[in-house]
Amino acid sequence: MNPGLADWVAAQAQARAIVSQMTVEEKAKITVGVTPGNRCSGLTGSAPRLGFPGLCTTGAGNGIRQADFVNGWPAGIHIGASFNRHLTYQRGVFMGKEAKKKGSNALGGPVMGPLGRMALHGRNWEGFSNDPYLAGQLSALTVQGIQSSGVMSISKHFVGYEQQTYRLPSTNGTGANATLVRASISANIDDRTMHELYLWPFADAVRAGTACIMCSYNRLNNSYGCQNSKTLNGLLKTELGFPGWVVTDWGAQDAGVASALAGLDMAMPDSDDYWGQNGTLLTEAVKNGSVPETRLDDMVMRIITPWYLLGQDRGYPSPDAGLPSDFTARRALVDARDLASKSIVLQSAIEGQVLVKNVNSALPLNKPRMLSIFGYDAPAPNVMNVPVPTSPGDTSLFSNPWTSGFLGVELSTFYPIIFGGSPGFELPSIAKLGTLVTGGGSGATAPSYISSPFDAISQQAYEDNTAIFYDFNSTDPAVDSSSDACLVFINAWATEGMDRPELRAADDYSDSIVKNVASKCNNTIVTIHNAGIRLVDQWIDHPNITAVIFAHLPGQDSGRAIASVLYGKVSPSGRLPYTVAKNESHYGALYAPFNATDAAMFAKFPQGNFAEGVHVDYRAFDKHAIEPRFAFGFGLSYTTFDYSGLSVALAPGNHSLLPPKKPVVPGGNPALYDTVARVSATVANTGAVDAAEVAQLYVGIPGADTPVRQLRGFEKKTIAAGERTRVGFELGRKDLSVWDVGAQEWVLRRGEYRVYVGRNSRDLPLEGTLTL
Numbered sequence: 001m002n003p004g005l006a007d008w009v010a011a012q013a014q015a016r017a018i019v020s021q022m023t024v025e026e027k028a029k030i031t032v033g034v035t036p037g038n039r040c041s042g043l044t045g046s047a048p049r050l051g052f053p054g055l056c057t058t059g060a061g062n063g064i065r066q067a068d069f070v071n072g073w074p075a076g077i078h079i080g081a082s083f084n085r086h087l088t089y090q091r092g093v094f095m096g097k098e099a100k101k102k103g104s105n106a107l108g109g110p111v112m113g114p115l116g117r118m119a120l121h122g123r124n125w126e127g128f129s130n131d132p133y134l135a136g137q138l139s140a141l142t143v144q145g146i147q148s149s150g151v152m153s154i155s156k157h158f159v160g161y162e163q164q165t166y167r168l169p170s171t172n173g174t175g176a177n178a179t180l181v182r183a184s185i186s187a188n189i190d191d192r193t194m195h196e197l198y199l200w201p202f203a204d205a206v207r208a209g210t211a212c213i214m215c216s217y218n219r220l221n222n223s224y225g226c227q228n229s230k231t232l233n234g235l236l237k238t239e240l241g242f243p244g245w246v247v248t249d250w251g252a253q254d255a256g257v258a259s260a261l262a263g264l265d266m267a268m269p270d271s272d273d274y275w276g277q278n279g280t281l282l283t284e285a286v287k288n289g290s291v292p293e294t295r296l297d298d299m300v301m302r303i304i305t306p307w308y309l310l311g312q313d314r315g316y317p318s319p320d321a322g323l324p325s326d327f328t329a330r331r332a333l334v335d336a337r338d339l340a341s342k343s344i345v346l347q348s349a350i351e352g353q354v355l356v357k358n359v360n361s362a363l364p365l366n367k368p369r370m371l372s373i374f375g376y377d378a379p380a381p382n383v384m385n386v387p388v389p390t391s392p393g394d395t396s397l398f399s400n401p402w403t404s405g406f407l408g409v410e411l412s413t414f415y416p417i418i419f420g421g422s423p424g425f426e427l428p429s430i431a432k433l434g435t436l437v438t439g440g441g442s443g444a445t446a447p448s449y450i451s452s453p454f455d456a457i458s459q460q461a462y463e464d465n466t467a468i469f470y471d472f473n474s475t476d477p478a479v480d481s482s483s484d485a486c487l488v489f490i491n492a493w494a495t496e497g498m499d500r501p502e503l504r505a506a507d508d509y510s511d512s513i514v515k516n517v518a519s520k521c522n523n524t525i526v527t528i529h530n531a532g533i534r535l536v537d538q539w540i541d542h543p544n545i546t547a548v549i550f551a552h553l554p555g556q557d558s559g560r561a562i563a564s565v566l567y568g569k570v571s572p573s574g575r576l577p578y579t580v581a582k583n584e585s586h587y588g589a590l591y592a593p594f595n596a597t598d599a600a601m602f603a604k605f606p607q608g609n610f611a612e613g614v615h616v617d618y619r620a621f622d623k624h625a626i627e628p629r630f631a632f633g634f635g636l637s638y639t640t641f642d643y644s645g646l647s648v649a650l651a652p653g654n655h656s657l658l659p660p661k662k663p664v665v666p667g668g669n670p671a672l673y674d675t676v677a678r679v680s681a682t683v684a685n686t687g688a689v690d691a692a693e694v695a696q697l698y699v700g701i702p703g704a705d706t707p708v709r710q711l712r713g714f715e716k717k718t719i720a721a722g723e724r725t726r727v728g729f730e731l732g733r734k735d736l737s738v739w740d741v742g743a744q745e746w747v748l749r750r751g752e753y754r755v756y757v758g759r760n761s762r763d764l765p766l767e768g769t770l771t772l
Helices: 005-019 024-028 076-082 085-102 132-148 192-199 200-207 229-239 258-263 277-287 293-310 340-349 428-432 451-463 509-518 555-566 584-590 618-623
Strands: 055-060 152-158 170-172 179-182 186-188 212-215 245-248 352-357 370-375 468-470 485-492 523-532 546-551 608-609 641-650 674-686 691-700 710-718 724-732 739-741 745-747 752-758 764-769
Touching: 005 293, 024 277, 024 293, 076 085, 076 132, 076 340, 085 132, 085 340, 132 152, 132 192, 132 200, 132 710, 152 200, 152 229, 170 293, 170 370, 186 739, 192 200, 192 739, 200 212, 212 229, 229 245, 245 674, 258 277, 277 293, 340 352, 340 555, 370 451, 370 724, 451 468, 451 485, 451 555, 485 509, 509 523, 523 555, 584 618, 641 764, 674 691, 674 710, 674 764, 710 724
Parallel strands: 152 212, 186 608, 212 245, 370 468, 370 485, 485 523, 523 546
Antiparallel strands: 170 179, 352 546, 641 674, 674 724, 691 710, 691 752, 739 745, 752 764
16 A cells, blocks of 8 residues: 555544544553553553554564564565565565554564664664665565555654664663763764765655654764654655654653654653653643643644554454463464465565675586585574573563574563673674574564575485585584585674674684685585675685675575575575675775764764765765775676667656655655656576576766766566566656755756666666756
8 A cells, every 4th residue: 555645634534533532631641652561562552432542563674573473574684685676565565464463553664774874783684775765665665565454664763873882872870860971873964965865765665655753762963863853843744744653762762842842753662751651741741831732633643643544443453362471372373474475485585695606607506416514504593502691571482482592582672782781692602503584683573483504405405315414513624525515604693782893703703614614625605694794805716615695684484595596496686785895994984883982072972973975885985986895786697688778768747957846745745756767778688597687777967976876776577598678767856866955955957967777886788878
């Protein structure tokens, strides 16, 4: 469902009718979420007298957390690597169906903040890409998919949430007696950069109809994100015309009256210090005139409107049945998995894997006589050896190995790192527990099962009569000389609550395994399950390393997915949704997050200055003429593709520099999405294998202050061997515009636009021009 303005207006009328009957106390209560007795992440206030039961919200961006009988979906970064619009939408549909069956009114996703500015950010894996266009397109499809199932989408985290270090303030004491030790990091973003990068994917989500936006922990230009009137009232609710509700990230409210006036609609959870238990302090603020009652009405209207918009008022499953607090009781209840989702889960897992090296057609494997398998990431997770840290809250879920310790990694609920302490064990120890299918924190889900690489390869070995030698523990294993190939499985873990220590293995453990195996085996094939960028400079050029796969975070079908690619059941079609550098220094200031110890003057109020402006990821590499190890959009196939026949043409219509003035709808001025130009090209499969290709369109906007090129289109097509197909792209007004700070408008520029079509941001065989 992609609700239009008329749908919102009709739902608003229904919400207005019920809100008009509420007392101030009832209205204030609805705006304050609580920690529920069931396994909802949070529960909004309710108005039982008038039939509004409140809303159950759940994470995560990759499915339902804190529950069983649900699918463990591939992570956002994995879907970004698929570059597949259809799979992205279908994933959203089935995640929404699972949420509804469990009784969740609102699902915590998609994630478009962080955008991936900092290479070491611990939550980059939850989002789709470092590119705002790709992130925006896939976020919009996810919103539409989730809401097509009658579930609200909570798009997050708004905005500038680009590091975990200092994401939370530090205080001495609690409540009214607390004194500030250190504020949250301030993301200091100029107006143009905000619009062209960080706001861009949120605009797409709002245009797609998202019901809810979650504001972030960080400060923005020194005002906390959940009480920042410029971003909430100005950018989101006015410029983008967002009609839904704004909810805090959990515990991200930092003021009472100020946050209400700035545009916050819902505090999660338990706003005792600011709006009071059941909204008592907010009620007082309304009655004494500090907060206009019209503002309170607006808050409640925004919360209840999507309840009508998505038909949740017409009967909805109870979370007490789908997400009860007692773990053992819910084993017999509500299986939320849809049989039709199985193929989408697997295909999504397959298509997010990116082949980046394949020398002399080392892959696919063809009934090898002997395989040797190495690395801690090959087997299923050994959850029995996971230490259970002290829980700051309910420990009942620890009876379920899939939601404790390694797999579900419910760090946001259980692990003290989220609350300012330190983790129960070191990052490398977690990574080495077994194959990595998800990252850590509130974005993690609890898979119904785990298909490990070793299990899937063993099944194929049975069918092929292949012998297997394996060693998962040694960093310098023996290699059987009879091996046709040596498969090495390593990973790179990341989590909410901490930024990554570096872009390789934190203790050099993984790289040692790879190098030691390669020194003894002349056909070494490396698979990395990576929660973000992973550097490979220590061994990528080793002559015995013949193939490398960035396998990302594939969810529960990890083993089936990698076996499908290794054995050529499908040709790999994933593409990198970020840039891999040759070494850390090439990321420059965008490598490590700001740390206040680097500047004593900012120790209490840490400042993150986004001085690079719009030049992030491949834009920065292009600006500084740095050759990447693997370019944004790069990925190999088992076949080859040729590009020809570029066509670039202006579309009929208004090509004025400023967009025509039209009434704002969700997403902003609708004129920004008018088609200005059309581009097409022919892609031919010139090899012997049927395969999918991702044709990518980049645009160079005139001016010395713009990136060399920016992604403005992508199309994934399966093409039979020897066949060709035509791919087409439409360029909207916004795609070709820059944000003019003086005019406060998206403005087209007169001059010659460069138009590129090809395989990735550095391999673009077709080039043309468009003159405006």
